[in-house]
Amino acid sequence: MSSCSSIKAPEDTNTTLSYLGQDVTQWRDEINKKYKRSEKKDTIVLFGGFTILQDKLVMSALQSLGENYVSLPNPDFESFRKGKSFGNRGQCNPTYFTVGNLVKYLLNLQEETGMSSEEIVKKYLYVTAGGCGPCRFGMYITEYRKALKDAGFAGFRIMSFQHNEGIFQAKDDEESMDFSPKFFITLIKAVIIGDILNLLTYKIRPYEVEKGSTDKAIDACHDIISEAFMKKKNLVVAMWHCRKVLEGVKLNRLQPKAKVMVMGEFWAAMTEGDGNYNLHRFLEAEGAECIPQPIIGRLMLSIWEAEYAAKKVEDVEESSASSIDFSNAKTKAMLFLAKNGIKTYFNLYTKAVGLHEYKIPNIEELSKLSRVYYPLDAEGGEGHLEVAHLLESVKHNLSHLVISVKPFGCMPSSAVSDGIQSLVISRYPQANFLSIETSGEGAANFYSRVQMALFKAKQSAKEEYEALNIPKEIPAKVHNYLYQPKGKMAGSAAKLIESIQQRGL
Ligand code: SF4
Structure with a gap:
């Protein structure tokens, strides 16, 4: 390390x-x-x-x-x-x-x-x-x-x-x-819960029937979780209460919206304000559903990078027959515990609140996807993750558009990842990919480029949906956010219709 x-x-x-x-x-x-x-x-x-x-x-x-x-x-x-x-x-x-x-x-x-x-x-x-x-x-x-x-x-x-x-x-x-283990565990729990509620917000809000009802429900969830922290109540139970609040948001989920993966440099892709020209809200207002990048993904990348470095030390020890470095073994054990601790909390909270479909990012799998394009030894910024996200979206049909947000002056994201993305796109010409820079100025140019890429994504979402045989009777459970079927389609509405047909609902 x-x-x-x-x-x-x-x-x-x-x-x-x-x-x-x-x-x-x-x-x-x-x-x-x-x-x-x-x-x-x-x-x-x-x-x-x-x-x-x-x-x-x-x-x-x-x-x-x-x-x-x-x-x-x-x-x-x-x-x-x-x-x-x-x-x-x-x-x-x-x-x-x-x-x-x-x-x-x-x-x-x-x-x-x-x-x-x-x-x-x-x-x-x-x-x-x-x-x-x-x-x-x-x-x-x-x-x-x-x-x-x-x-x-x-x-x-x-x-x-x-x-x-x-x-x-x-x-x-x-x-x-006082940066004690208690400090970090408490911090990580809050970050994980925030990630889960954010992921749900982006799944629910584009389909709300009453404008503003999702934000209102999320505010109520914030109060529930904050109180649980302050009064030292059980957070899993608090997440269960959030589930009841979120179920109260009336949805119309059979709207074929373009699904847009928003990724790129960690801060620029994650922030929700002027730092990326309010990109997530802008996309929703233009009729899209966002796939955000949770902070836990960055956390798992840091752990993966530390494991990767520890493995290299181990390989050198084995090849040179030098004595075993116990500090390296200890590092590996700590990383194992950290990774599994995060996964355990994440799974407990997602089950309680009803986010069934989402899996914690598997950085090892993502590194396998991207390693032929991106040298895994190259750290900095998001490392190989940007390239991996585009590849996973194309190969697994996760979205209609991938937007990579990169801040002006960012070396790893603009100079390295984008250079490699052009090779990925030449091999997967079907990818709808937009790399876009945020300079803190020039908002009109930013929005115009997003709109152009989104136009194509919306067409794809519509065509995908209209090619399906839409049943006359739609079961009510389809409109409940807790119904999250798996499917081959990228669009959420298309995925729901696909599941109705497959299950004969
Ligand atoms: S150089 Fe890029 S990755 Fe590094 S902090 Fe700046 S914006 Fe982020």
Whole structure:
């Protein structure tokens, strides 16, 4: 497993160098980690960056641990502008949106409360995932610090945990955040439940009879789950209560809508706002059903990458007959436990809420699909996943259109994956694939390109549906979201008709 932690910054933070005959001072990342657990009742911990529902659920989940966690609002264009104003040039746009979002929040806080910068720096801190690797993700924390300093919040504390180092990152140290296994397990439970409710939202909302009824039901589910976290109630039972709420949404599922897989760079594909021009809502308004990428997919990719790295270490040991590295064996055991723990929670919650059809992404299977196209050793961004998603959609007829969303300035997604996608498309010309960049500007061009690709997808969905022999009598259960038959058709309505015919309903 690669790690940045072995790279030590020089001690001297004020090195003066001579450049073109002038004395210049080398910029250093000044790390302020002053935090005592005893101060926690006076400290507000900010975080954000998941979907809207997940941010809210994570806030309740972490508050239930006794810490004062507050989620930031969803990043918008104003966040992006703040990110560009205070950040370095040439960053990928998730950096601008997320860094700018924190700057925007603190500036608004200052304006609304009249607190001084020093008071804000003393009372607030921000927690985020850190990481290493060949993409700009490894630089995010430095970007936060640089932008905050330039915005007047020098010394603001940015705390991080490593996204690829599992749940045992806690330091038994009064001077650090409590990143204990309990913290991560609670966080992961909230993320998984958020993923499941998001997946259901995207399945149900395009077919709702009364506009807004799905969002209302999901709000009620949020309240149920939040209360379960705060009052330490059973989450499986809470998901069962959500099932009853969701069943109350009246649906007309026999509408042949284009099914669109939305994938690409993790943040750009997942965010639900200006960061991708509200792509999911736009597609639904244009008559499509989205297949979103749940965060759990990224989590499973991180575990797979760590397993892959551990396997390579093992192969070297075997071939060189060197002694067994027990730390590698321990890593493998931890990864096995993490993977199976996530699967267990996921299966318990999906069963309770009634998401029968969805299977947790199998990264090993996806890697087999993509490895002839994408070298599995190449990490960064979504690794081989983007190529694998297009291949699985074409080979298993999962959607009428695959949209790959890539932020402006993203190296792994634009430069690597898209180069390879052109080879995939040349071998599978039937694929309806759109790779589209989000720059934070140029929305009209973005929407117009999506509409063009969607036109073809809608035609395919209509033709697929109309080629079927539609029965005169339709059983009522077809309109209940709990009825999720498997089938060969891509469209949901076509799949339902296919199942009625096959089962003689
Ligand atoms: S994958 Fe791309 S957009 Fe995402 S952090 Fe890395 S460089 Fe930026």
